[in-house]
Amino acid sequence: MNLKEWIGRKKSNGHPDRLDYNYAFLDEVSKREIRRKTLKAVAIPGYQVPFGSRELPVARGWGTGGIQITLSIVLPEDILKVIDQGCDGSVNAVNIKRFVNVVTGVKITTDTREATLIQTRHRIPEEPMTDKQILVLQVPYPEALREVEPSEAVTRRMHAEADYSRMWLFLYEDIVKFDEITIGYRYPVTVNGRYIMDPSPIPRWDIPKLHMAETLFLFGAGREKRIYAIPPHTPVVPLEFEDYRFRVEDFKGKVCDRCGATDTYLDEIIDDIAGRRLYFCSDTGYCDKRCRR
Amino acid sequence: MKPLLEVRGLTKLFGDGCEHCLPGGVPLDEGNRCSRCGTVVGCGDVSLEIHPGEVLGVVGESGSGKSTLVRLIHFEHEATAGEIFLNNGEAAPAGQNLLRQSSFRQRQVRSRTMGIVYQNPYLGLRMQVSSGGNIAEKLLAAGWRNVSEIRRRASDLLQRTEIPVERMDEPPANFSGGMQQRVQIAKALSNNPQVLLLDEVTTGLDLSVQARVLDLIRNLQRELEIAMIVVSHDLGVIRLLCQRTLVMRYGRIVESGLTDQIFEDPQHEYTQLLVSSQL
Numbered sequence: 246m247n248l249k250e251w252i253g254r255k256k257s258n259g260h261p262d263r264l265d266y267n268y269a270f271l272d273e274v275s276k277r278e279i280r281r282k283t284l285k286a287v288a289i290p291g292y293q294v295p296f297g298s299r300e301l302p303v304a305r306g307w308g309t310g311g312i313q314i315t316l317s318i319v320l321p322e323d324i325l326k327v328i329d330q331g332c333d334g335s336v337n338a339v340n341i342k343r344f345v346n347v348v349t350g351v352k353i354t355t356d357t358r359e360a361t362l363i364q365t366r367h368r369i370p371e372e373p374m375t376d377k378q379i380l381v382l383q384v385p386y387p388e389a390l391r392e393v394e395p396s397e398a399v400t401r402r403m404h405a406e407a408d409y410s411r412m413w414l415f416l417y418e419d420i421v422k423f424d425e426i427t428i429g430y431r432y433p434v435t436v437n438g439r440y441i442m443d444p445s446p447i448p449r450w451d452i453p454k455l456h457m458a459e460t461l462f463l464f465g466a467g468r469e470k471r472i473y474a475i476p477p478h479t480p481v482v483p484l485e486f487e488d489y490r491f492r493v494e495d496f497k498g499k500v501c502d503r504c505g506a507t508d509t510y511l512d513e514i515i516d517d518i519a520g521r522r523l524y525f526c527s528d529t530g531y532c533d534k535r536c537r538r
Numbered sequence: 539m540k541p542l543l544e545v546r547g548l549t550k551l552f553g554d555g556c557e558h559c560l561p562g563g564v565p566l567d568e569g570n571r572c573s574r575c576g577t578v579v580g581c582g583d584v585s586l587e588i589h590p591g592e593v594l595g596v597v598g599e600s601g602s603g604k605s606t607l608v609r610l611i612h613f614e615h616e617a618t619a620g621e622i623f624l625n626n627g628e629a630a631p632a633g634q635n636l637l638r639q640s641s642f643r644q645r646q647v648r649s650r651t652m653g654i655v656y657q658n659p660y661l662g663l664r665m666q667v668s669s670g671g672n673i674a675e676k677l678l679a680a681g682w683r684n685v686s687e688i689r690r691r692a693s694d695l696l697q698r699t700e701i702p703v704e705r706m707d708e709p710p711a712n713f714s715g716g717m718q719q720r721v722q723i724a725k726a727l728s729n730n731p732q733v734l735l736l737d738e739v740t741t742g743l744d745l746s747v748q749a750r751v752l753d754l755i756r757n758l759q760r761e762l763e764i765a766m767i768v769v770s771h772d773l774g775v776i777r778l779l780c781q782r783t784l785v786m787r788y789g790r791i792v793e794s795g796l797t798d799q800i801f802e803d804p805q806h807e808y809t810q811l812l813v814s815s816q817l
Contacts, residue, residue, distance in 0.1 A: 406642045410649075410679035417674045418667060420685055421707055487684040 269316040270348040275299050279317035279472070283463060286474035291436025292404070293387050293471040301467075308341060308366060309467025311383035315345060315364045318379065318463075324352045326360035331368040331510070331527035338366070355530040367430070369451040371509050371528040374460040376477055382445045384466040387473065389433040389443035409441050413484065420489055432491070435482045436475060444481075450493045450510040455481040501526045504535035540625050541587035542765050543611070543733055548584040548620035550606055550789075553577030562619070563789070570603070570788035579789040580606040584620070586784060586791075588733065591763040595780030595797060597773060597812065603789035604769040605657075608735045611767070612654050613644040626651055626732055649679040653726030657738035659718035662725065665711040669696065669721045672710065676728045695724040699754060716747035720754065727758065734759075734766045740775055752778060773816050777801060785809045 282296035329338040485491040526532035556575035563579035
Protein backbone atom coordinates (compact mmCIF):
# COMPACT_ATOMS: atom_id res chain seq x y z
CA MET A 246 0.00 0.00 0.00
CA ASN A 247 1.49 3.37 -0.92
CA LEU A 248 1.02 6.62 0.93
CA LYS A 249 -1.74 7.82 -1.35
CA GLU A 250 -3.81 4.67 -0.91
CA TRP A 251 -3.25 4.89 2.82
CA ILE A 252 -4.51 8.45 2.90
CA GLY A 253 -7.43 7.51 0.69
CA ARG A 254 -8.36 4.72 3.08
CA LYS A 255 -8.30 7.07 6.04
CA LYS A 256 -10.57 9.43 4.16
CA SER A 257 -13.04 6.68 3.41
CA ASN A 258 -13.13 5.87 7.12
CA GLY A 259 -15.58 8.69 7.66
CA HIS A 260 -13.03 11.42 8.40
CA PRO A 261 -12.79 12.97 4.98
CA ASP A 262 -10.74 16.07 5.97
CA ARG A 263 -8.65 14.65 8.74
CA LEU A 264 -5.34 13.07 7.96
CA ASP A 265 -3.32 11.09 10.47
CA TYR A 266 -0.39 13.47 10.40
CA ASN A 267 0.03 17.18 10.81
CA TYR A 268 0.00 19.71 7.96
CA ALA A 269 3.38 19.46 6.22
CA PHE A 270 4.18 16.17 7.93
CA LEU A 271 6.32 17.57 10.77
CA ASP A 272 4.66 18.42 14.07
CA GLU A 273 4.24 22.08 14.97
CA VAL A 274 7.04 22.05 17.57
CA SER A 275 9.53 20.71 15.05
CA LYS A 276 8.52 23.22 12.42
CA ARG A 277 8.83 26.02 14.94
CA GLU A 278 12.32 24.85 15.92
CA ILE A 279 13.41 24.77 12.29
CA ARG A 280 11.85 28.18 11.58
CA ARG A 281 13.56 29.65 14.64
CA LYS A 282 16.95 28.33 13.49
CA THR A 283 16.24 29.57 9.97
CA LEU A 284 15.55 33.05 11.34
CA LYS A 285 18.82 32.96 13.23
CA ALA A 286 20.59 31.89 10.06
CA VAL A 287 19.06 34.80 8.18
CA ALA A 288 20.15 37.16 10.93
CA ILE A 289 23.78 36.01 10.69
CA PRO A 290 24.41 35.56 6.96
CA GLY A 291 26.72 32.64 6.22
CA TYR A 292 26.85 31.34 9.78
CA GLN A 293 26.01 27.66 10.23
CA VAL A 294 23.26 27.31 12.81
CA PRO A 295 23.01 23.84 14.41
CA PHE A 296 19.45 22.50 14.53
CA GLY A 297 17.63 19.40 15.70
CA SER A 298 17.39 17.47 12.45
CA ARG A 299 14.18 15.38 12.43
CA GLU A 300 13.59 11.88 11.14
CA LEU A 301 11.84 11.82 7.79
CA PRO A 302 10.52 8.96 5.65
CA VAL A 303 13.74 9.21 3.62
CA ALA A 304 17.32 8.53 4.69
CA ARG A 305 19.55 11.36 5.91
CA GLY A 306 21.75 12.55 3.09
CA TRP A 307 18.88 12.37 0.58
CA GLY A 308 17.91 16.01 0.84
CA THR A 309 16.47 15.88 4.35
CA GLY A 310 17.91 19.30 5.26
CA GLY A 311 16.19 20.90 2.31
CA ILE A 312 12.96 18.95 2.89
CA GLN A 313 12.78 20.03 6.52
CA ILE A 314 13.20 23.69 5.62
CA THR A 315 10.65 23.35 2.82
CA LEU A 316 8.14 21.62 5.11
CA SER A 317 8.56 24.15 7.89
CA ILE A 318 8.04 27.24 5.67
CA VAL A 319 5.62 25.97 3.02
CA LEU A 320 2.20 27.68 2.98
CA PRO A 321 -0.97 26.11 1.50
CA GLU A 322 -1.01 28.79 -1.22
CA ASP A 323 2.64 28.19 -2.25
CA ILE A 324 3.55 26.82 -5.66
CA LEU A 325 6.41 24.37 -5.39
CA LYS A 326 9.19 23.43 -7.80
CA VAL A 327 11.80 20.81 -6.96
CA ILE A 328 14.89 20.23 -9.05
CA ASP A 329 17.80 17.84 -8.84
CA GLN A 330 20.95 18.97 -10.68
CA GLY A 331 18.71 21.29 -12.67
CA CYS A 332 16.31 18.51 -13.62
CA ASP A 333 12.61 18.58 -12.72
CA GLY A 334 12.09 14.95 -13.66
CA SER A 335 14.76 13.04 -11.74
CA VAL A 336 13.64 10.44 -9.22
CA ASN A 337 14.73 12.42 -6.18
CA ALA A 338 13.05 15.62 -7.35
CA VAL A 339 9.82 13.86 -8.29
CA ASN A 340 9.61 11.99 -5.01
CA ILE A 341 10.25 15.06 -2.88
CA LYS A 342 7.70 17.12 -4.76
CA ARG A 343 5.05 14.37 -4.57
CA PHE A 344 5.71 13.94 -0.87
CA VAL A 345 5.30 17.65 -0.14
CA ASN A 346 2.22 17.75 -2.33
CA VAL A 347 0.63 14.82 -0.50
CA VAL A 348 1.27 16.20 2.98
CA THR A 349 0.32 19.82 2.21
CA GLY A 350 -1.74 19.85 -0.97
CA VAL A 351 0.34 22.67 -2.50
CA LYS A 352 0.40 23.17 -6.24
CA ILE A 353 3.40 21.89 -8.16
CA THR A 354 5.12 23.41 -11.16
CA THR A 355 8.24 23.10 -13.29
CA ASP A 356 8.21 26.79 -14.21
CA THR A 357 10.76 28.83 -12.23
CA ARG A 358 8.79 32.06 -12.76
CA GLU A 359 5.55 30.57 -11.49
CA ALA A 360 7.02 28.89 -8.38
CA THR A 361 7.03 30.68 -5.04
CA LEU A 362 9.15 28.08 -3.29
CA ILE A 363 11.91 26.10 -5.00
CA GLN A 364 13.88 23.29 -3.47
CA THR A 365 17.03 22.37 -5.33
CA ARG A 366 19.96 20.05 -5.29
CA HIS A 367 23.22 21.41 -6.76
CA ARG A 368 21.84 24.03 -9.16
CA ILE A 369 20.28 27.47 -9.15
CA PRO A 370 17.65 27.98 -11.90
CA GLU A 371 18.78 29.89 -14.97
CA GLU A 372 15.89 32.35 -14.92
CA PRO A 373 16.43 35.22 -12.49
CA MET A 374 14.41 34.86 -9.30
CA THR A 375 12.46 37.58 -7.52
CA ASP A 376 11.95 38.81 -3.97
CA LYS A 377 8.65 36.89 -3.87
CA GLN A 378 10.49 33.58 -4.12
CA ILE A 379 12.59 31.46 -1.77
CA LEU A 380 15.26 29.01 -2.90
CA VAL A 381 16.00 26.08 -0.57
CA LEU A 382 19.29 24.32 -1.26
CA GLN A 383 20.16 20.79 -0.13
CA VAL A 384 23.64 20.65 1.37
CA PRO A 385 25.73 17.49 1.83
CA TYR A 386 28.76 19.11 3.53
CA PRO A 387 28.03 22.48 5.13
CA GLU A 388 31.57 23.11 6.37
CA ALA A 389 33.66 24.95 3.77
CA LEU A 390 36.80 24.55 5.88
CA ARG A 391 36.48 20.76 6.15
CA GLU A 392 38.86 20.45 3.21
CA VAL A 393 41.68 21.95 5.29
CA GLU A 394 40.67 20.98 8.84
CA PRO A 395 39.04 17.69 9.87
CA SER A 396 38.05 18.73 13.40
CA GLU A 397 34.65 20.36 13.91
CA ALA A 398 35.81 22.03 17.16
CA VAL A 399 38.72 23.64 15.33
CA THR A 400 36.68 24.81 12.32
CA ARG A 401 34.18 26.45 14.68
CA ARG A 402 36.99 28.31 16.38
CA MET A 403 38.39 29.28 12.98
CA HIS A 404 35.02 30.74 11.97
CA ALA A 405 34.69 32.57 15.29
CA GLU A 406 38.09 34.20 14.88
CA ALA A 407 37.78 34.64 11.10
CA ASP A 408 40.98 32.61 10.92
CA TYR A 409 40.78 31.80 7.23
CA SER A 410 44.46 31.84 6.24
CA ARG A 411 44.50 28.06 5.78
CA MET A 412 41.64 28.19 3.30
CA TRP A 413 43.51 30.86 1.39
CA LEU A 414 46.68 28.79 1.63
CA PHE A 415 44.78 25.88 0.07
CA LEU A 416 43.96 28.10 -2.93
CA TYR A 417 47.54 29.41 -3.07
CA GLU A 418 48.95 25.86 -3.16
CA ASP A 419 46.47 25.02 -5.92
CA ILE A 420 47.80 27.92 -7.98
CA VAL A 421 51.42 26.91 -7.31
CA LYS A 422 50.71 23.36 -8.46
CA PHE A 423 48.30 23.89 -11.36
CA ASP A 424 48.54 27.63 -12.12
CA GLU A 425 44.84 28.03 -11.41
CA ILE A 426 42.26 27.34 -8.73
CA THR A 427 40.96 23.86 -9.45
CA ILE A 428 37.81 23.84 -7.30
CA GLY A 429 35.01 22.93 -9.70
CA TYR A 430 31.97 22.98 -7.46
CA ARG A 431 31.35 23.85 -3.77
CA TYR A 432 33.41 26.97 -4.47
CA PRO A 433 33.94 28.76 -1.13
CA VAL A 434 32.47 32.26 -0.83
CA THR A 435 32.72 35.07 1.70
CA VAL A 436 29.28 36.16 2.84
CA ASN A 437 28.70 39.73 3.94
CA GLY A 438 32.45 40.22 4.36
CA ARG A 439 32.58 37.89 7.35
CA TYR A 440 31.98 34.14 7.15
CA ILE A 441 33.43 31.80 4.58
CA MET A 442 30.53 29.63 3.47
CA ASP A 443 30.01 26.47 1.45
CA PRO A 444 27.43 27.33 -1.24
CA SER A 445 26.51 23.59 -1.57
CA PRO A 446 27.79 21.73 -4.64
CA ILE A 447 26.47 24.20 -7.18
CA PRO A 448 28.77 24.77 -10.18
CA ARG A 449 30.88 27.94 -10.30
CA TRP A 450 28.40 29.12 -12.94
CA ASP A 451 25.79 29.69 -10.24
CA ILE A 452 28.00 31.50 -7.72
CA PRO A 453 27.49 35.03 -9.15
CA LYS A 454 23.72 34.55 -8.80
CA LEU A 455 24.12 34.55 -5.01
CA HIS A 456 25.63 38.04 -4.95
CA MET A 457 23.21 40.87 -4.05
CA ALA A 458 20.27 38.70 -5.10
CA GLU A 459 16.59 39.59 -4.76
CA THR A 460 15.82 36.14 -3.40
CA LEU A 461 16.27 34.57 0.01
CA PHE A 462 18.56 31.51 -0.13
CA LEU A 463 18.19 28.91 2.62
CA PHE A 464 20.66 26.04 2.99
CA GLY A 465 19.76 22.88 4.87
CA ALA A 466 22.08 20.00 5.78
CA GLY A 467 19.95 17.29 7.40
CA ARG A 468 22.66 14.74 8.06
CA GLU A 469 25.13 17.34 9.36
CA LYS A 470 22.34 19.18 11.21
CA ARG A 471 23.11 22.70 10.02
CA ILE A 472 21.02 25.52 8.55
CA TYR A 473 22.48 28.65 7.01
CA ALA A 474 21.22 31.43 4.81
CA ILE A 475 21.96 34.28 2.45
CA PRO A 476 19.34 37.01 2.87
CA PRO A 477 18.44 39.19 -0.15
CA HIS A 478 20.88 41.99 -1.07
CA THR A 479 23.84 40.36 0.69
CA PRO A 480 27.32 40.62 -0.82
CA VAL A 481 28.58 37.12 -1.66
CA VAL A 482 32.14 37.10 -2.99
CA PRO A 483 33.99 33.97 -4.17
CA LEU A 484 37.52 33.62 -2.79
CA GLU A 485 39.95 34.93 -5.40
CA PHE A 486 43.33 36.59 -5.71
CA GLU A 487 43.94 39.93 -7.39
CA ASP A 488 45.92 38.21 -10.14
CA TYR A 489 44.02 34.89 -10.16
CA ARG A 490 40.38 35.80 -10.52
CA PHE A 491 37.41 33.54 -9.95
CA ARG A 492 35.87 32.50 -13.23
CA VAL A 493 32.83 30.51 -14.25
CA GLU A 494 32.73 27.54 -16.60
CA ASP A 495 33.42 28.34 -20.23
CA PHE A 496 30.88 27.02 -22.77
CA LYS A 497 32.16 29.07 -25.67
CA GLY A 498 31.14 27.55 -29.00
CA LYS A 499 28.78 25.05 -27.38
CA VAL A 500 25.02 25.06 -27.91
CA CYS A 501 22.16 23.19 -26.29
CA ASP A 502 21.12 20.47 -28.74
CA ARG A 503 17.46 20.77 -27.74
CA CYS A 504 16.70 24.46 -27.44
CA GLY A 505 19.75 26.08 -28.99
CA ALA A 506 20.63 28.12 -25.91
CA THR A 507 24.18 29.48 -25.75
CA ASP A 508 23.92 31.29 -22.41
CA THR A 509 23.06 28.45 -20.03
CA TYR A 510 24.96 25.89 -17.98
CA LEU A 511 25.31 22.83 -20.22
CA ASP A 512 25.56 19.13 -19.39
CA GLU A 513 27.82 17.08 -21.61
CA ILE A 514 26.32 13.81 -22.79
CA ILE A 515 28.04 11.22 -24.94
CA ASP A 516 25.86 9.59 -27.58
CA ASP A 517 26.59 5.88 -27.01
CA ILE A 518 25.83 4.82 -30.58
CA ALA A 519 27.37 7.60 -32.62
CA GLY A 520 30.02 8.47 -30.01
CA ARG A 521 29.17 12.15 -30.43
CA ARG A 522 29.41 14.74 -27.69
CA LEU A 523 26.07 16.41 -27.11
CA TYR A 524 25.27 19.35 -24.88
CA PHE A 525 21.96 20.00 -23.16
CA CYS A 526 20.75 22.67 -20.77
CA SER A 527 21.16 21.44 -17.22
CA ASP A 528 18.04 23.42 -16.24
CA THR A 529 15.34 21.27 -17.91
CA GLY A 530 12.44 23.54 -16.95
CA TYR A 531 14.06 26.47 -18.75
CA CYS A 532 14.99 24.28 -21.73
CA ASP A 533 11.39 23.03 -22.08
CA LYS A 534 10.11 26.57 -21.91
CA ARG A 535 12.48 27.67 -24.67
CA CYS A 536 11.46 24.69 -26.82
CA ARG A 537 7.79 25.60 -26.48
CA ARG A 538 8.40 29.18 -27.63
CA MET B 539 60.80 56.67 25.28
CA LYS B 540 57.88 54.27 25.50
CA PRO B 541 58.60 50.56 25.48
CA LEU B 542 57.25 48.62 22.50
CA LEU B 543 56.04 45.68 24.54
CA GLU B 544 55.14 45.81 28.22
CA VAL B 545 54.31 42.76 30.29
CA ARG B 546 53.08 43.22 33.85
CA GLY B 547 52.49 40.55 36.48
CA LEU B 548 52.03 37.81 33.92
CA THR B 549 50.97 34.60 35.69
CA LYS B 550 50.05 31.18 34.39
CA LEU B 551 49.06 28.39 36.76
CA PHE B 552 48.56 24.85 35.49
CA GLY B 553 45.96 23.50 37.89
CA ASP B 554 43.17 24.94 40.01
CA GLY B 555 45.25 26.05 42.99
CA CYS B 556 44.26 25.68 46.65
CA GLU B 557 44.20 27.76 49.81
CA HIS B 558 47.85 27.02 50.37
CA CYS B 559 49.15 28.29 47.05
CA LEU B 560 46.68 30.97 45.91
CA PRO B 561 46.98 33.61 44.67
CA GLY B 562 49.88 33.40 42.27
CA GLY B 563 51.08 29.88 43.02
CA VAL B 564 53.45 28.53 45.65
CA PRO B 565 56.21 30.81 46.95
CA LEU B 566 59.49 30.68 45.06
CA ASP B 567 61.38 28.96 47.88
CA GLU B 568 59.07 25.95 47.62
CA GLY B 569 59.81 25.39 43.92
CA ASN B 570 57.09 25.57 41.29
CA ARG B 571 54.71 22.80 42.33
CA CYS B 572 52.25 23.08 45.21
CA SER B 573 52.79 20.12 47.51
CA ARG B 574 49.08 20.03 48.48
CA CYS B 575 47.13 20.42 45.24
CA GLY B 576 49.81 19.82 42.62
CA THR B 577 49.25 23.12 40.83
CA VAL B 578 52.31 24.09 38.81
CA VAL B 579 53.48 27.66 38.35
CA GLY B 580 54.24 27.95 34.64
CA CYS B 581 54.89 31.64 34.90
CA GLY B 582 54.69 33.63 38.12
CA ASP B 583 54.29 37.40 38.28
CA VAL B 584 56.61 38.08 35.36
CA SER B 585 57.08 41.69 34.28
CA LEU B 586 59.28 42.87 31.44
CA GLU B 587 59.67 45.62 28.87
CA ILE B 588 61.19 45.68 25.41
CA HIS B 589 62.00 48.81 23.48
CA PRO B 590 61.97 48.97 19.68
CA GLY B 591 64.97 47.17 18.20
CA GLU B 592 66.06 45.72 21.53
CA VAL B 593 67.03 42.09 22.08
CA LEU B 594 66.05 40.57 25.39
CA GLY B 595 67.40 37.20 26.52
CA VAL B 596 65.61 34.72 28.75
CA VAL B 597 67.75 31.99 30.33
CA GLY B 598 67.00 29.24 32.77
CA GLU B 599 67.05 25.48 33.08
CA SER B 600 64.45 23.39 31.29
CA GLY B 601 61.10 23.61 33.02
CA SER B 602 61.78 27.10 34.31
CA GLY B 603 58.92 28.63 32.32
CA LYS B 604 60.81 30.25 29.46
CA SER B 605 58.71 28.74 26.69
CA THR B 606 55.51 29.28 28.66
CA LEU B 607 56.38 32.97 28.90
CA VAL B 608 56.91 33.26 25.15
CA ARG B 609 53.71 31.40 24.37
CA LEU B 610 51.72 33.59 26.72
CA ILE B 611 53.02 36.64 24.88
CA HIS B 612 52.07 34.95 21.59
CA PHE B 613 48.53 34.31 23.01
CA GLU B 614 48.86 30.55 22.70
CA HIS B 615 48.02 29.88 26.34
CA GLU B 616 45.38 31.71 28.32
CA ALA B 617 47.08 33.62 31.14
CA THR B 618 45.77 33.26 34.70
CA ALA B 619 46.53 36.89 35.48
CA GLY B 620 48.55 39.81 34.19
CA GLU B 621 48.63 42.44 31.49
CA ILE B 622 50.28 42.77 28.09
CA PHE B 623 50.50 46.11 26.30
CA LEU B 624 51.80 46.66 22.80
CA ASN B 625 52.43 50.30 22.03
CA ASN B 626 52.11 50.36 18.31
CA GLY B 627 49.70 52.72 16.61
CA GLU B 628 47.07 51.00 14.49
CA ALA B 629 47.38 47.31 15.29
CA ALA B 630 47.19 47.70 19.07
CA PRO B 631 46.34 51.09 20.55
CA ALA B 632 48.38 51.98 23.64
CA GLY B 633 46.85 51.30 27.03
CA GLN B 634 44.80 48.33 25.86
CA ASN B 635 45.48 45.17 27.84
CA LEU B 636 45.74 42.58 25.09
CA LEU B 637 45.04 39.68 27.43
CA ARG B 638 41.54 41.04 27.97
CA GLN B 639 40.78 41.25 24.25
CA SER B 640 38.84 38.61 22.33
CA SER B 641 40.79 35.83 20.67
CA PHE B 642 39.70 37.38 17.36
CA ARG B 643 41.51 40.64 18.25
CA GLN B 644 44.50 38.76 19.64
CA ARG B 645 44.81 36.88 16.38
CA GLN B 646 44.75 40.15 14.44
CA VAL B 647 47.45 41.68 16.65
CA ARG B 648 49.51 38.51 16.38
CA SER B 649 49.31 38.22 12.61
CA ARG B 650 50.16 41.91 12.10
CA THR B 651 52.91 42.50 14.66
CA MET B 652 54.45 39.24 15.88
CA GLY B 653 56.57 36.43 14.59
CA ILE B 654 57.63 33.26 16.39
CA VAL B 655 60.27 30.62 15.76
CA TYR B 656 59.95 27.38 17.69
CA GLN B 657 62.64 24.94 18.69
CA ASN B 658 60.88 22.22 16.74
CA PRO B 659 60.18 23.21 13.12
CA TYR B 660 57.18 20.83 13.16
CA LEU B 661 55.40 23.31 15.45
CA GLY B 662 55.97 26.33 13.26
CA LEU B 663 55.74 24.87 9.76
CA ARG B 664 53.31 22.79 7.77
CA MET B 665 55.63 20.08 6.59
CA GLN B 666 53.50 18.94 3.64
CA VAL B 667 52.84 22.44 2.28
CA SER B 668 55.47 24.11 0.09
CA SER B 669 58.02 26.39 1.80
CA GLY B 670 56.67 29.32 -0.19
CA GLY B 671 53.20 28.34 0.97
CA ASN B 672 54.32 28.35 4.59
CA ILE B 673 55.45 31.94 4.21
CA ALA B 674 52.33 32.76 2.20
CA GLU B 675 50.10 31.55 5.04
CA LYS B 676 51.42 34.31 7.28
CA LEU B 677 51.01 36.91 4.54
CA LEU B 678 47.50 35.69 3.74
CA ALA B 679 46.61 35.99 7.42
CA ALA B 680 47.83 39.59 7.30
CA GLY B 681 45.50 40.25 4.34
CA TRP B 682 47.73 39.85 1.27
CA ARG B 683 45.63 38.82 -1.76
CA ASN B 684 48.01 38.93 -4.72
CA VAL B 685 49.80 35.72 -5.64
CA SER B 686 52.70 37.27 -7.54
CA GLU B 687 53.36 39.77 -4.74
CA ILE B 688 53.25 36.96 -2.20
CA ARG B 689 55.68 34.90 -4.27
CA ARG B 690 58.02 37.85 -4.71
CA ARG B 691 58.05 38.47 -0.97
CA ALA B 692 58.51 34.76 -0.19
CA SER B 693 61.43 34.34 -2.58
CA ASP B 694 63.02 37.51 -1.21
CA LEU B 695 62.78 36.14 2.33
CA LEU B 696 64.09 32.72 1.35
CA GLN B 697 67.03 34.38 -0.37
CA ARG B 698 67.82 36.31 2.78
CA THR B 699 67.65 33.18 4.86
CA GLU B 700 69.91 31.39 2.36
CA ILE B 701 67.40 28.88 1.04
CA PRO B 702 67.84 28.32 -2.71
CA VAL B 703 64.85 30.03 -4.33
CA GLU B 704 64.39 27.20 -6.82
CA ARG B 705 63.40 24.98 -3.87
CA MET B 706 60.62 27.38 -2.89
CA ASP B 707 57.84 25.04 -3.99
CA GLU B 708 59.27 22.06 -2.16
CA PRO B 709 57.80 21.14 1.22
CA PRO B 710 60.05 21.64 4.27
CA ALA B 711 59.75 17.91 4.93
CA ASN B 712 62.41 17.51 2.20
CA PHE B 713 64.84 19.85 3.98
CA SER B 714 67.53 19.36 6.60
CA GLY B 715 66.96 20.58 10.18
CA GLY B 716 69.02 23.73 9.66
CA MET B 717 67.16 24.60 6.48
CA GLN B 718 63.81 23.99 8.14
CA GLN B 719 64.83 26.36 10.90
CA ARG B 720 65.74 29.00 8.33
CA VAL B 721 62.37 28.55 6.58
CA GLN B 722 60.75 29.08 9.97
CA ILE B 723 62.70 32.29 10.41
CA ALA B 724 61.67 33.44 6.92
CA LYS B 725 58.05 32.69 7.80
CA ALA B 726 58.28 34.56 11.09
CA LEU B 727 59.76 37.61 9.35
CA SER B 728 57.29 37.65 6.47
CA ASN B 729 54.79 40.12 7.96
CA ASN B 730 57.52 42.57 9.05
CA PRO B 731 56.95 41.85 12.75
CA GLN B 732 57.85 44.37 15.38
CA VAL B 733 58.41 41.65 17.94
CA LEU B 734 60.10 38.39 17.08
CA LEU B 735 59.94 35.55 19.58
CA LEU B 736 62.73 32.97 19.33
CA ASP B 737 62.16 29.87 21.40
CA GLU B 738 65.34 27.78 21.59
CA VAL B 739 66.02 28.21 17.88
CA THR B 740 69.46 26.65 17.79
CA THR B 741 68.88 23.75 20.16
CA GLY B 742 69.31 20.46 18.35
CA LEU B 743 71.33 21.85 15.45
CA ASP B 744 74.98 20.96 15.02
CA LEU B 745 77.57 23.60 15.79
CA SER B 746 78.36 24.89 12.32
CA VAL B 747 74.67 25.14 11.45
CA GLN B 748 74.03 26.83 14.81
CA ALA B 749 76.62 29.44 13.94
CA ARG B 750 75.02 30.15 10.56
CA VAL B 751 71.53 30.44 12.03
CA LEU B 752 72.80 32.78 14.75
CA ASP B 753 74.69 34.86 12.18
CA LEU B 754 71.53 35.10 10.15
CA ILE B 755 69.43 36.18 13.12
CA ARG B 756 71.98 38.80 14.15
CA ASN B 757 72.26 40.23 10.65
CA LEU B 758 68.51 40.37 10.17
CA GLN B 759 68.05 41.97 13.56
CA ARG B 760 70.60 44.72 12.78
CA GLU B 761 69.19 45.28 9.31
CA LEU B 762 65.50 45.30 10.17
CA GLU B 763 65.79 46.59 13.76
CA ILE B 764 63.26 44.12 15.12
CA ALA B 765 62.72 43.77 18.84
CA MET B 766 63.34 40.18 19.89
CA ILE B 767 62.85 37.93 22.87
CA VAL B 768 65.44 35.17 22.72
CA VAL B 769 64.78 32.13 24.86
CA SER B 770 67.65 29.75 25.35
CA HIS B 771 69.34 27.59 27.90
CA ASP B 772 72.57 28.12 25.99
CA LEU B 773 74.40 31.03 27.59
CA GLY B 774 76.60 31.44 24.52
CA VAL B 775 73.58 32.24 22.37
CA ILE B 776 72.32 34.78 24.90
CA ARG B 777 75.74 36.42 25.23
CA LEU B 778 76.02 36.70 21.45
CA LEU B 779 72.58 38.15 20.73
CA CYS B 780 71.17 39.95 23.73
CA GLN B 781 71.70 43.32 25.36
CA ARG B 782 69.57 42.56 28.39
CA THR B 783 68.81 39.25 30.06
CA LEU B 784 66.31 37.77 32.47
CA VAL B 785 67.15 34.69 34.49
CA MET B 786 64.18 32.46 35.26
CA ARG B 787 63.70 29.70 37.74
CA TYR B 788 60.51 27.93 38.84
CA GLY B 789 58.51 30.22 36.57
CA ARG B 790 59.77 33.37 38.25
CA ILE B 791 62.38 35.95 37.26
CA VAL B 792 65.19 35.68 39.76
CA GLU B 793 67.58 38.18 38.24
CA SER B 794 67.58 40.66 35.42
CA GLY B 795 70.04 43.17 34.01
CA LEU B 796 72.58 43.81 31.27
CA THR B 797 73.81 40.56 29.76
CA ASP B 798 77.48 41.29 30.42
CA GLN B 799 76.78 42.23 33.98
CA ILE B 800 74.82 39.08 34.67
CA PHE B 801 77.51 36.85 33.25
CA GLU B 802 80.42 38.68 34.86
CA ASP B 803 78.88 39.39 38.22
CA PRO B 804 75.90 37.12 38.92
CA GLN B 805 74.07 38.08 42.12
CA HIS B 806 71.48 35.35 42.63
CA GLU B 807 72.80 31.98 43.73
CA TYR B 808 70.98 30.22 40.89
CA THR B 809 72.54 32.54 38.32
CA GLN B 810 75.93 31.92 39.90
CA LEU B 811 75.37 28.20 39.54
CA LEU B 812 74.22 28.62 35.94
CA VAL B 813 77.21 30.75 34.94
CA SER B 814 79.76 28.58 36.73
CA SER B 815 78.38 25.37 35.24
CA GLN B 816 78.97 26.55 31.69
CA LEU B 817 81.37 24.24 29.94
